[in-house]
Amino acid sequence: MARRWNGWGDDSYIKEVPEHGERLIRSVIGETKALKDASLESVMAQVPESRLPQHPLVVTAAEDRVRHARGQSFPDWLAMRSGKFGVFPDGVAYPETSSQVRELLDYAVKHDVNVIPYGGGTSVAGHITPQASARPILTMDLGRMNQLMDLNEESQIATFGAGTPGPLVESQLRARGYTLGHFPQSWELSTVGGWIASRSSGQQSLRYGRIEQMFAGGRMETLQGTLDIPTIPASSAGPDIREVTMGSEGRFGIFTEVKVRVSRVAEEEKFFVVFMPDWESAKTAVRELVQNRVPMSMMRVSNAKEARAHLHLGTKESQFKLLDRYLRLMGLKDERCMLTFGVTGSKFQNKASLKQIRKTLKKHGGVGGPLANIMGSIWSHGRFKFPYLRETTWARGIAVDTLETATDWDNVDQLMNDIESALETALRSDNEDVMAFTHLSHMYSQGCSIYTTYFFRCAEDYDGTMERWRKLKHKASSVIACGRATISHQHGVGKDHAPYLMAEKGVLGMRMIKTLADDLDPQGRLNPGTLLEDSQQADVLATPVKGKAETQH
Numbered sequence: 424m425a426r427r428w429n430g431w432g433d434d435s436y437i438k439e440v441p442e443h444g445e446r447l448i449r450s451v452i453g454e455t456k457a458l459k460d461a462s463l464e465s466v467m468a469q470v471p472e473s474r475l476p477q478h479p480l481v482v483t484a485a486e487d488r489v490r491h492a493r494g495q496s497f498p499d500w501l502a503m504r505s506g507k508f509g510v511f512p513d514g515v516a517y518p519e520t521s522s523q524v525r526e527l528l529d530y531a532v533k534h535d536v537n538v539i540p541y542g543g544g545t546s547v548a549g550h551i552t553p554q555a556s557a558r559p560i561l562t563m564d565l566g567r568m569n570q571l572m573d574l575n576e577e578s579q580i581a582t583f584g585a586g587t588p589g590p591l592v593e594s595q596l597r598a599r600g601y602t603l604g605h606f607p608q609s610w611e612l613s614t615v616g617g618w619i620a621s622r623s624s625g626q627q628s629l630r631y632g633r634i635e636q637m638f639a640g641g642r643m644e645t646l647q648g649t650l651d652i653p654t655i656p657a658s659s660a661g662p663d664i665r666e667v668t669m670g671s672e673g674r675f676g677i678f679t680e681v682k683v684r685v686s687r688v689a690e691e692e693k694f695f696v697v698f699m700p701d702w703e704s705a706k707t708a709v710r711e712l713v714q715n716r717v718p719m720s721m722m723r724v725s726n727a728k729e730a731r732a733h734l735h736l737g738t739k740e741s742q743f744k745l746l747d748r749y750l751r752l753m754g755l756k757d758e759r760c761m762l763t764f765g766v767t768g769s770k771f772q773n774k775a776s777l778k779q780i781r782k783t784l785k786k787h788g789g790v791g792g793p794l795a796n797i798m799g800s801i802w803s804h805g806r807f808k809f810p811y812l813r814e815t816t817w818a819r820g821i822a823v824d825t826l827e828t829a830t831d832w833d834n835v836d837q838l839m840n841d842i843e844s845a846l847e848t849a850l851r852s853d854n855e856d857v858m859a860f861t862h863l864s865h866m867y868s869q870g871c872s873i874y875t876t877y878f879f880r881c882a883e884d885y886d887g888t889m890e891r892w893r894k895l896k897h898k899a900s901s902v903i904a905c906g907r908a909t910i911s912h913q914h915g916v917g918k919d920h921a922p923y924l925m926a927e928k929g930v931l932g933m934r935m936i937k938t939l940a941d942d943l944d945p946q947g948r949l950n951p952g953t954l955l956e957d958s959q960q961a962d963v964l965a966t967p968v969k970g971k972a973e974t975q976h
Contacts, residue, residue, distance in 0.1 A: 527563060
């Protein structure tokens with residue numbers, strides 16, 4: 424794959440936006456005008472001389488430094504497109520072994536260097552964005568540590584290099600008849616070490632679990648030495664070091680080898696799409712299914728606004744009209760919602776599950792029929808392509824971003840409506856309208872995740888566009904932070920969400936995290952500004968939210 428230097432994924436792939444889908448977006452946000460993109464050559468010309476001492480594992484070429492300077496957050500996107508990067512890493516290292524990572528950390532201490540770990544470069548929360556620093560900055564790309572190192576079939580534990588991306592994880596396992604089953608939307612680029620460092624969740628978590636259920640142990644190189652985490656199935660021997668290191672986002676150390684719990688490849692896997700009469704019936708149906716523990720691999724519920732948008736963006740206009748006519752004949756009007764689900768297992772298990780699922784959905788007015796299988800197959804084949812939509816809409820002057828959270832079932836409706844309202848009204852003072860829609864993407868007995876996508880117009884220039892995003896991000900994040908919810912269910916904290924973490928963790932919780940970071944990295948040279956705000960952090964967002972949790976003593 425020839426990867427885009429200033430956007431998402433494969434440079435040869437374009438996700439087309441149907442004309443009627445583009446008309447729908449513009450009917451809300453208005454006519455748009457594209458901003459001019461910078462060239463790779465013009466950005467490379469800005470890269471300053473490296474401040475790093477020479478080392479055989481460190482590359483200081485301009486293109487390497489440009490390609491490792493940003494992730495995929497919206498501020499990163501604007502930096503790449505405008506060419507206004509501001510800060511570049513001083514060099515990039517490509518270690519191939521844990522011992523080389525250890526050597527590079529020793530080099531960082533000796534020469535007073537900051538270190539940013541880099542997996543697939545897919546962060547949408549500013550994890551890998553370098554900050555201005557008096558110290559030189561080294562980005563450590565783990566992409567060459569990408570092999571299946573061991574597969575213990577008796578215990579079903581696989582050991583991978585931490586830089587192994589999703590497709591290589593699955594291809595190496597499936598050659599032996601196994602799967603990890605972790606499929607975040609960033610799957611084609613993101614890495615197994617990055618999933619653990621950011622507490623990732625895959626689309627089929629109902630069957631395989633989130634990454635915390637998969638992570639069995641491994642090796643982390645820290646500035647204080649090597650931390651080996653043994654693979655014990657369960658323990659009551661004090662706090663779980665596995666759990667402590669997950670979600671540390673490079674602040675405690677760098678994962679180099681990870682051991683994960685794998686499963687035999689299932690005999691059969693099927694996906695379906697069913698339409699529900701309205702939001703209440705759709706939400707109630709999925710809650711009943713998950714609380715009754717009906718075996719499924721995934722469920723996703725798009726609210727009426729998202730269902731409408733996805734059908735416009737994912738079909739030809741003639742197909743949309745035909746489907747719309749059919750659903751209306753079946754009694755489903757504008758308030759209809761779309762429910763996508765999957766079953767994975769033996770044919771016998773799937774048959775039993777589908778019987779229960781169809782009974783529940785029918786009780787709540789679901790309409791599937793022959794469309795269910797066809798649309799489910801279409802979703803399955805295109806499920807990792809949605810991030811490419813940003814590339815297509817950007818060329819039309821349309822900005823798109825996402826945010827997500829999780830909360831209890833009794834709070835879902837209020838929080839979802841508040842998030843959408845916050846986004847839709849955030850730019851009213853600028854006489855700008857925003858298109859926002861939502862789906863529930865991960866289900867638990869207690870609650871679910873809420874994933875919202877929003878479109879807005881690019882301003883006349885990059886600075887104005889950034890200001891619009893700041894207003895949107897801060898208003899929605901404030902609603903989440905004060906709304907009995909997590910600031911991130913699957914994207915992680917990074918730098919963008921760090922100002923809102925206090926509301927969730929509280930004063931004592933933040934102190935515990937900071938104490939660990941300070942103990943393992945007393946000079947604060949590992950990924951500064953990520954997860955925890957520090958004195959070097961740039962003013963990425965507006966004033967942090969003061970949540971109720973901050974009143975703890």
